[in-house]
Amino acid sequence: MNHDLRNRRLVGMGIWAFVVATVFLGCSAARVESGQQASPTEAAPSGDAENGKAIFKKDGCYECHGYGGQGGVTGARLSANPISFAAFVQYVRAPKNQMPPYTAKVISDKELADIYAFLHSLPKPPDVKSIPILNE
Amino acid sequence: MFSRGDPQWVLRDLIDYVFVVWRCFLSAENAKIIQSWGARRDETTVARTKKPPVDRRDFLKLAASGATTLMASPQVVPAEQRATEPAATTSNGAEVMTTDRAGSDFMVDVLKTLNFEYVVASPGSDFRGLQESFINYGGNKSPEWITCLHEESSVAMAEGYFSIEGRPLIAMVSGTVGLQHAALPIFLAFQDRNPVYVIAGNILDVEERRPGADWMHAAQDVAAIVREFTKWDDLPVSLGHFAESAVRAYKIAMTPPRMPVVLVADGGLQERPMDPGAKVHIPKLTLAAAPRGDSGAVQEAARMLVAAEYPVICVGKTVTRTAEGIKLLVDLAELLQAQVTGANFPSRHPLSVRALGNPDVVLGLELDDFFGTVNSVRDQLHKTTTSGVRPGTKLISVTPMDLYLKSNYQDFQRYQEVDLALAADAVATVPSLIEACKRLITPDRRIFFRDRGAKIAAAHQAEWQRTREEAAYSWDLSPISHARIAYELWDQIRNKDWSLVVGGDENEWSRRVWNFDKPYQYTGFNVESVACKAPVAVGAALANRKYGRLSINIQKDGDLMYANGVLWTAAHHRIPMLTIMHNNRAYQQEMMHLQRMSTRRNRDVTTAHIGTAIDDPNIDYAKIAQGMGWYAEGPIADPKEVGPALKRAIAVVERGEPALLDTVMQPR
Numbered sequence: 001m002n003h004d005l006r007n008r009r010l011v012g013m014g015i016w017a018f019v020v021a022t023v024f025l026g027c028s029a030a031r032v033e034s035g036q037q038a039s040p041t042e043a044a045p046s047g048d049a050e051n052g053k054a055i056f057k058k059d060g061c062y063e064c065h066g067y068g069g070q071g072g073v074t075g076a077r078l079s080a081n082p083i084s085f086a087a088f089v090q091y092v093r094a095p096k097n098q099m100p101p102y103t104a105k106v107i108s109d110k111e112l113a114d115i116y117a118f119l120h121s122l123p124k125p126p127d128v129k130s131i132p133i134l135n136e
Numbered sequence: 137m138f139s140r141g142d143p144q145w146v147l148r149d150l151i152d153y154v155f156v157v158w159r160c161f162l163s164a165e166n167a168k169i170i171q172s173w174g175a176r177r178d179e180t181t182v183a184r185t186k187k188p189p190v191d192r193r194d195f196l197k198l199a200a201s202g203a204t205t206l207m208a209s210p211q212v213v214p215a216e217q218r219a220t221e222p223a224a225t226t227s228n229g230a231e232v233m234t235t236d237r238a239g240s241d242f243m244v245d246v247l248k249t250l251n252f253e254y255v256v257a258s259p260g261s262d263f264r265g266l267q268e269s270f271i272n273y274g275g276n277k278s279p280e281w282i283t284c285l286h287e288e289s290s291v292a293m294a295e296g297y298f299s300i301e302g303r304p305l306i307a308m309v310s311g312t313v314g315l316q317h318a319a320l321p322i323f324l325a326f327q328d329r330n331p332v333y334v335i336a337g338n339i340l341d342v343e344e345r346r347p348g349a350d351w352m353h354a355a356q357d358v359a360a361i362v363r364e365f366t367k368w369d370d371l372p373v374s375l376g377h378f379a380e381s382a383v384r385a386y387k388i389a390m391t392p393p394r395m396p397v398v399l400v401a402d403g404g405l406q407e408r409p410m411d412p413g414a415k416v417h418i419p420k421l422t423l424a425a426a427p428r429g430d431s432g433a434v435q436e437a438a439r440m441l442v443a444a445e446y447p448v449i450c451v452g453k454t455v456t457r458t459a460e461g462i463k464l465l466v467d468l469a470e471l472l473q474a475q476v477t478g479a480n481f482p483s484r485h486p487l488s489v490r491a492l493g494n495p496d497v498v499l500g501l502e503l504d505d506f507f508g509t510v511n512s513v514r515d516q517l518h519k520t521t522t523s524g525v526r527p528g529t530k531l532i533s534v535t536p537m538d539l540y541l542k543s544n545y546q547d548f549q550r551y552q553e554v555d556l557a558l559a560a561d562a563v564a565t566v567p568s569l570i571e572a573c574k575r576l577i578t579p580d581r582r583i584f585f586r587d588r589g590a591k592i593a594a595a596h597q598a599e600w601q602r603t604r605e606e607a608a609y610s611w612d613l614s615p616i617s618h619a620r621i622a623y624e625l626w627d628q629i630r631n632k633d634w635s636l637v638v639g640g641d642e643n644e645w646s647r648r649v650w651n652f653d654k655p656y657q658y659t660g661f662n663v664e665s666v667a668c669k670a671p672v673a674v675g676a677a678l679a680n681r682k683y684g685r686l687s688i689n690i691q692k693d694g695d696l697m698y699a700n701g702v703l704w705t706a707a708h709h710r711i712p713m714l715t716i717m718h719n720n721r722a723y724q725q726e727m728m729h730l731q732r733m734s735t736r737r738n739r740d741v742t743t744a745h746i747g748t749a750i751d752d753p754n755i756d757y758a759k760i761a762q763g764m765g766w767y768a769e770g771p772i773a774d775p776k777e778v779g780p781a782l783k784r785a786i787a788v789v790e791r792g793e794p795a796l797l798d799t800v801m802q803p804r
Contacts, residue, residue: 072802
């Protein structure tokens with residue numbers, strides 16, 4: 001079996017999480033610098049959330065990011081993540097870190113719009129205070 | 137006087153040569169006899185009574201009469217007319233068919249001096265003598281025989297047992313086929329620095345082998361197959377040799393860096409009677425003190441750490457396998473008010489932070505992969521490496537692996553340049569490092585450390601808060617999230633004496649949520665391959681049983697299908713443990729690798745499930761476990777059902793039985 005050692009190193013994951021966070025923060029910072037609004041649906045074409053959900057599963061996005069886009073050991077949280085559609089597409093096409101690049105030959109802009117719509121259709125998480133086990 | 141070319145010398149040389157060949161066929165000690173021809177035989181050779189010992193004088197008489205016969209009638213004797221080897225006889229000529237004292241009895245005497253608690257094995261004919269001696273002669277106590285259904289499980293159980301108990305048990309395997317089955321867990325133990333003690337059967341002497349299977353299962357160098365990933369092996373040819381090598385093997389395995397050893401128990405040596413009067417010495421075991429760091433290097437390390445703005449202590453799993461190791465780490469961290477990351481440093485300690493941060497000095501204590509700790513490699517078409525630390529960061533390494541390395545298998549990872557390297561055991565070295573630091577810390581530095589500690593504690597608290605918030609995102613998801621499982625479990629075990637018996641990605645959330653502060657609560661054993669996690673967990677649970685601990689295993693689904701026979705072993709031997717299935721119905725990581733290859737080549741990414749998914753049909757793990765004698769429930773896909781199911785399963789485990797919950801979970 002092949003193994004990603006980086007995925008099995010606690011510290012390595014810490015570095016990875018740090019870099020991912022930096023990239024997303026960097027996207028946000030660049031947006032602010034250019035005077036763009038930090039609107040979650042900025043310049044987003046209308047997408048089909050139901051189809052986006054199916055593609056999210058069929059194309060294997062869930063493997064790193066979870067079925068609910070909640071994130072995991074190897075993928076960042078996508079649900080309730082306020083990046084613009086343009087930044088979203090840019091990252092999917094040419095990711096800065098470990099994520100594989102998805103070119104238009106693999107996934108179309110329309111499909112990305114559907115996935116984007118799916119991600120924005122996800123409900124907000126419950127308040128931490130409303131879950132007793134999380135507060136003990 | 138004779139000259140060397142005289143016929144008398146030729147005849148004498150010929151007789152001597154034939155004598156050597158004769159003895160070689162009579163004994164398993166071929167090499168030894170050739171080397172010690174004419175020397176005094178040791179007492180264990182005398183003890184062989186299946187065939188009466190023949191000395192050189194007797195042989196000459198035999199040879200003389202035989203030679204006369206041979207010259208008189210030179211025809212070949214048909215095979216069916218060949219006489220069998222003369223059996224030992226009593227004074228009245230009756231064949232001796234039994235013995236009250238076998239060589240394997242003595243082997244058990246030897247192994248009992250090493251205080252093994254268990255022998256774990258699936259059956260094998262080449263150690264039948266030793267198995268019988270363990271059970272009847274040894275009373276099946278200390279060690280007690282544990283029945284396995286696969287050698288892979290036997291050795292993996294040995295790994296799990298050591299990771300909790302801190303001392304080895306015996307994994308017994310058949311010499312060829314058994315050792316081949318056992319090769320993977322021995323390899324994993326080698327990588328884990330785990331001193332698995334393997335005894336392999338084998339029948340070296342051709343005259344001891346029955347036709348058929350004995351030949352197919354025999355080898356002239358049986359340990360060769362695992363020699364590249366064991367620290368030492370030996371094939372003793374006498375009982376005295378066995379005693380010495382058994383003790384030596386234990387000592388070598390337990391000396392850092394700890395690694396597996398293989399001791400071959402020859403079948404003939406096991407089964408031949410032992411002379412009741414024979415006195416064979418069993419050497420005393422004295423474990424070697426672990427190597428300590430050079431005092432000058434320790435002073436230099438202390439100077440670097442005390443002067444640092446933000447030192448980070450990165451810890452490998454071998455450091456926190458003992459309570460002493462954990463305590464020393466806490467002492468060092470609190471003295472320096474330095475962040476600690478990795479292994480089993482107490483997870484709720486305010487100086488425990490998972491992310492590396494921005495250090496100017498990194499102290500790496502027995503890191504398996506220093507390079508991977510301070511660098512990341514980007515897995516794209518063209519791989520690139522990024523340092524995780526700023527330029528000029530000083531790196532200090534303390535590891536016994538600088539004292540011992542093998543060539544073939546590349547588990548030593550990429551070479552990391554460091555500023556100071558101590559070839560030493562970390563736990564043995566940290567006390568002197570603490571003392572050296574104490575001598576260098578000034579009142580001003582103490583104030584600085586206090587302020588730094590407060591900032592680290594704040595980072596620790598923030599990390600803890602983020603964990604709770606992230607858990608909320610996946611709280612109600614189905615398939616069930618890792619966060620939900622971790623919090624639900626913690627809710628029910630927090631006031632119990634628990635032990636998370638195997639590491640791995642699937643434990644990531646448990647590591648974030650639970651309060652780890654004892655060595656047995658997290659062994660750090662991270663199975664880097666499928667097939668062995670379940671038996672490692674059962675072995676660890678076996679060690680936990682006598683302490684009444686609640687053993688918990690979050691079990692990968694694909695892994696369980698390699699060696700699920702170990703579930704029967706747990707049920708049969710009443711080994712209580714709670715298994716939560718991480719059932720994502722795929723070899724998920726391998727699916728991600730395929731996905732990466734497809735996207736890299738601009739090809740269809742939707743085919744990544746071919747060869748990696750474990751569905752259609754979905755495997756019913758609860759039924760498998762029930763069929764092996766376990767309490768089991770599932771599949772459970774509704775997160776609201778997890779809490780009540782856990783409560784029922786834990787009640788079963790606390791009654792002394794194993795229980796499994798088949799939870800359908802998020803991929804990773």
